[in-house]
Amino acid sequence: MPLSMHNQAKYWGIAAAVFLLLLWWMGDVILPFILGGAIAYILDPIADRIEKMGASRALATTLITLFAVLLFVLLALLVIPTLISQTTQLINAIPDIATNLQGFLTERFPEVVEPESTIRRSLASVGETLQSRGGELLNTLLASVSGLVNVITLFVIVPVVSFYLLLDWDKMVAKLDGLLPRDHAPTIRQLAQDIDHTMAGFIRGQGLVCLIVGVYYSVALMAVGLQFGLVVGAIAGFLTFIPYVGALVGGGLAIGLALFQFWGDWVWIIAVWAIFQSGQFVEGNFLTPKLVGDSIGLHPVWLLFALAAFGALFGFVGLLVAVPVAAALGVLARFATARYKESSLYRGEDPFGGPTPGL
DSSP, rough: OOOOOOOOOOHHHHHHHHHHHHHHHHHHHHHHHHHHHHHHHHHHHHHHHHHTTTOOOHHHHHHHHHHHHHHHHHHHIIIIIHHHHHHHHHHHHOOOOOOHHHHHHHOTTTSSOTTOOOOHHHHHHHHHHHHHHHHHHHHHHHHHHHHHHHIIIIIIIHHHHHHHHHHHHHHHHHHHHHTTTTTTTHHHHHHHHHHHHHHHHIIIIIIHHHHHHHHHHHHHHTTOOTTTTTHHHHHHGGGGGGTTTTHHHHHHHHHHHHHHHSSOOOHHHHHHHHHHHHHHHIIIIIIIIIIISSSSSSOHHHHHHHHHHHHHHHHHHHHHHHHHHHHHHEEEHHHHHHHHHHSHHHTTTTTTSSSSSOO
């Protein structure tokens, strides 16, 4: 006999509560397994494609692992140290930038920045504040990351977990499918497919867009000689998952730095502007439609709320699970809305026949 809706909601609610409790209680313990699972999920389509070319699952997993290790070593040796160095230099240069801006305003608009004016005092304090707070923030961030993702987790546990999960991914999915309640298996499979489509569109598709755009901005800005070009490109690429925000923030930061560095040489300032214009054009007309699709069902505002809420409640682990949880809740909300529109409550019909009398 099928369970009633009341009992179904009770059991699924208990399961969700247990999941959140474990997430809060064992956050640091399950962190490497969540990271490993996320990496395996991202790489599973690549392994499937290699299998279709005739390789075994073990060979496909080994090839992907070797390539990932090589890529990580190259990033650790070449990109990450430069990125940290430029970030530190940018933070240290903020007082000079504020001073140059103050001098520019004094020369062009002397009446606005009088010695006792609010703007002048603000500019004088902003640089010092950002320098001290920025350095403190950078040190805190690095300390937090080193505390959360220690050497053992980063170099041993996560790769091992990723390797075995990627190796047995299809088997695990089949096992979970066999444990589904038989009466509701088709519905759960459809919901799982919708959640997977949403997460794949965002994590794989949008993540690849962010990577491509970030690399393009970084390389192009460094090619035109812009100081801190790698940092600006990384920021713009990271924020690309929010429509237009990456280009606006990164473009504003890059053009602002270009004005101080290339003041009077408008060719290079226009070149920096053109880099972001071309990047926005390619991203909006080619990359996003091709890699993400027209709609992934995950609104940026909902995503930001999920990141903020789960980050505040569960820390770094909450940030990792925010996207899949947001995708799942979005799919469930659309499913519940569709069922509601099919119900007699929405249609205004008497469940025993005949229209429901007006109030």
